[in-house]
Amino acid sequence: MENDNLDILIAEALRKQIDPQLPTAEFYGHIAARGLRERRWRRVRTVSVAASVALLAAGGASLLFFRGTSDGAESSADVWTGPYVASVAAVDDRLRSFDEVQMRLRDDISNQFPYVYDSTEK
Amino acid sequence: MMLYFASFVRIHKRMEDDSSKIVKLLKKGSAEGFRLASETFGPRIFALVLEITGSRADAEELTSDVLMKVFRNIHSFRGERAPLSAWILAIAHHSAISAVRRRQNRPTDSLSDRLPEACVDPPDGDTDDRVALVEEAINALAAADRTIIHLRYYENYSLKEISEITGISAAALAVRLMRLREKIKRYILNNNGK
Numbered sequence: 001m002e003n004d005n006l007d008i009l010i011a012e013a014l015r016k017q018i019d020p021q022l023p024t025a026e027f028y029g030h031i032a033a034r035g036l037r038e039r040r041w042r043r044v045r046t047v048s049v050a051a052s053v054a055l056l057a058a059g060g061a062s063l064l065f066f067r068g069t070s071d072g073a074e075s076s077a078d079v080w081t082g083p084y085v086a087s088v089a090a091v092d093d094r095l096r097s098f099d100e101v102q103m104r105l106r107d108d109i110s111n112q113f114p115y116v117y118d119s120t121e122k
Numbered sequence: 123m124m125l126y127f128a129s130f131v132r133i134h135k136r137m138e139d140d141s142s143k144i145v146k147l148l149k150k151g152s153a154e155g156f157r158l159a160s161e162t163f164g165p166r167i168f169a170l171v172l173e174i175t176g177s178r179a180d181a182e183e184l185t186s187d188v189l190m191k192v193f194r195n196i197h198s199f200r201g202e203r204a205p206l207s208a209w210i211l212a213i214a215h216h217s218a219i220s221a222v223r224r225r226q227n228r229p230t231d232s233l234s235d236r237l238p239e240a241c242v243d244p245p246d247g248d249t250d251d252r253v254a255l256v257e258e259a260i261n262a263l264a265a266a267d268r269t270i271i272h273l274r275y276y277e278n279y280s281l282k283e284i285s286e287i288t289g290i291s292a293a294a295l296a297v298r299l300m301r302l303r304e305k306i307k308r309y310i311l312n313n314n315g316k
Contacts, residue, residue: 006307007275009249013256014276018169021178023185028164031186032156035193039151107190 034107041082041106052077063106082106141206148196160189163207166277167214173272174218174265175225184221188214204286211277212287215269222265252310259309267302274299 044061055061056079065078140162147155167188172181191213199209260271266288273284281292281299290298 006303009252009256009310010260010271010303010306011275013253013260014173014272016253017257017260018172018276021172021181022165022168023182025161027182027185028160029157031164031189032153032160034186035156035160035190036151036153038190038193039156 037083038107041080044079044081046076046078049075049077052079055079080106142201145196145199145201145206148193156193159192163192163210164189166207167210169276170211170214170269170272171218171221173268173276174215175222176261180221180225184214184217188217191217204283208279208283208286211273215287219265219269255310255313256306258313259306262309263302263305267298270295270298271302 041063044055046067047055049066052061052064052066056064060081061079062082062084063080065080067076067078140158144155144158144162148159149155164185168181168185171184171188172178175181175184188210192210199206201209204212260268263271269288270284270290273279273287279287281295284290284295285292288295
């Protein structure tokens with residue numbers, strides 16, 4: 001078998017296996033929208049629990065992440081603004097992946113409540 | 123078939139030309155940037171992770187994860203060491219290999235086994251028979267070897283570009299590719315292919 005022939009056969013075999021399975025443009029559109037939504041989250045600052053709740057009530061916050069302490073109480077909260085006013089989320093910062101958990105929660109909130117809680121939509 | 127290669131190379135070149143525009147738009151947080159990046163690189167990410175994982179569902183999830191990583195980390199992309207596509211496919215490669223390791227059991231069925239029936243063309247001649255044999259031979263390879271074959275023959279990448287994505291030296295890749303081609307050729311000959 002000629003080497004060039006083998007190269008062509010390999011390329012053809014890959015194309016035949018993969019191309020029929022490629023997702024539609026709609027699939028990529030959803031991912032683009034998800035990326036855009038995530039970009040709209042902004043971290044404001046970490047404040048006391050009382051101050052964070054006041055900020056949420058005054059419209060200066062969209063999402064609070066409470067930091068837990070070893071006795072189970074909440075000591076402070078990370079305040080975020082974003083495209084959606086979400087329910088208050090409690091996260092224990094004793095988790096080593098605290099930042100990762102926050103990121104995933106923001107992502108989940110964006111994906112689960114894209115319209116109902118969008119504070120920017122009129 | 124040669125026409126297919128020629129058009130592929132043209133498309134490939136155009137995508138690279140669009141990369142700097144996509145990077146600028148993504149860094150600005152423009153909606154157009156997210157759309158262009160997803161449409162341009164999404165199918166290539168999907169194809170690579172499908173090749174590595176062998177699962178369409180895993181490939182969809184990984185494609186989404188990889189693009190989100192790209193969006194989050196675009197500010198760290200400098201473009202000095204590798205073009206955007208190689209940077210993105212390196213992220214896809216590492217993500218898919220990690221996913222396979224987590225799953226710990228390589229799929230035993232081929233990609234074709236998972237295709238909807240309508241997508242599988244029945245062999246209708248010598249060439250189709252040999253293409254089917256090549257598919258079988260590729261599916262029998264380890265995930266790391268399928269990655270190399272995919273990047274060389276589906277993406278049409280040079281050894282240098284494959285090296286940037288996989289972290290394997292170009293010299294080692296040349297030897298490995300030669301052995302892989304021999305392996306595929308042997309499989310065809312052993313199964314009565316011409």
